[in-house]
Amino acid sequence: MNGRCYTDDTTIDDVRSGDQLSTQCECGHGVMLAWRRLPTQQQLTPLRDLRRKMVCTRCGARAPSLRIHGFKGTGSTLWEVWRWPR
Numbered sequence: 001m002n003g004r005c006y007t008d009d010t011t012i013d014d015v016r017s018g019d020q021l022s023t024q025c026e027c028g029h030g031v032m033l034a035w036r037r038l039p040t041q042q043q044l045t046p047l048r049d050l051r052r053k054m055v056c057t058r059c060g061a062r063a064p065s066l067r068i069h070g071f072k073g074t075g076s077t078l079w080e081v082w083r084w085p086r
Contacts (some may be wrong), residue, residue: 006082012043023064025056048084
């Protein structure tokens with residue numbers, strides 16, 4: 001995992017520079033989050049707890065799955081590093 005090890009209590013503040021945090025709703029709608037722009041309190045809340053407050057802008061469903069992607073190797077291949085729920 002190239003030193004990336006995210007656990008169940010991962011916070012936005014734990015996401016390493018270069019990794020991307022995104023949401024994925026059951027309806028298929030996904031969004032890349034501008035997570036560094038969120039208030040400090042939200043950045044320090046575990047993602048598993050924060051996702052309950054998230055709402056899909058397309059269908060209105062709550063609690064989308066969360067994913068962190070990172071680049072693998074010297075190319076620009078993006079791969080999933082972490083997902084909640086698993």
